[in-house]
Amino acid sequence: MPKIIGSTLAEHREHVRTQLFGALSRLMTESGFDAVSLADIAAAAGVGRTSVYNHFPDKESLLISFIEHETSKYVADLRASLADVEDPEKQLRVYVREQINLKTVYHLAPGPDLRSVVSHGTQLRLRDHVSQVAELLAAILRAGIASGRLPDQDVSAVVPLINSCLSGRTFPENEPDRSRAIDATESFVLRAVGLREGVLTPA
Structure with a gap:
């Protein structure tokens, strides 16, 4: 035993x-x-x-449980970071920075993209966990639209565009290059959803 x-x-x-x-x-x-x-x-x-x-x-069952564990922890931490932030612009800033700092399990490794080497059923399960994070961003955008801080827009189309922007590039590890890259990305996302540079609230 x-x-x-x-x-x-x-x-x-x-x-x-x-x-x-x-x-x-x-x-x-x-x-x-x-x-x-x-x-x-x-x-x-x-x-x-x-x-x-x-x-x-099997290995895929382990992968799904690992992703469930990591996603649940990340979502809980992100919710905690957003809990005392009411302004949609500041919420977006928090979201952008948290996403940049997240070392996502979908891009951990050399070799093929993770979603290309698992079964169709596992792909669907992975998508479910990605949607938990996407819904947090969608809620921020909807609140911003409702408050008048953001112009009306197709939230379902904007969310994947923002997340692709955040996950589709590599950020430097050394300073000050990392901070400069994060600041530029943050400003880009804020402008993309309709917050003009001249009216941004200081971070």
């Missing part, structure tokens, strides 16, 4: 899942999701291969 880590079976299961999530993240960063096996992940996590199947029947 495998050794139980923690005072309860629930704590043991949570510990094993955390170890597997960390191993999956590291291996995807190094090699890409398609290049690693469940056995590789188990070995990197220090978990017996047969024990993994008590938690996940």
Whole structure:
């Protein structure tokens, strides 16, 4: 019988899942999701291969649980960051910066895009989690339109355009280049949704 880590079976299961999530993240960063096996992940996590199947029947099930975990945490953190911010412009600034600083699991690795190497069913599940983040941005835009701070616009069309802008480029790691790039992107997004540079509220 495998050794139980923690005072309860629930704590043991949570510990094993955390170890597997960390191993999956590291291996995807190094090699890409398609290049690693469940056995590789188990070995990197220090978990017996047969024990993994008590938690996940296959690699894609592990991936979905990992993304659920990461997305839930990110959405909760983003909601907390937005909780005391009422002005739509300032909410957009928060959203832009949080998205830029997010190291998304969809682009962790060398190799093919993650969504191109998983099954159709898993692609749909991945899309569900992306939509949680997109809905937060949509809510910000709708509130801005309702308040008159933003011009009326097709929110469903604008949201993917903004997110593509944020996820489609690499930002420098060194300062001051990183801050300059983030500031420029922030201003671009604000202007794109109808907030003119001359009337922007200081951050």
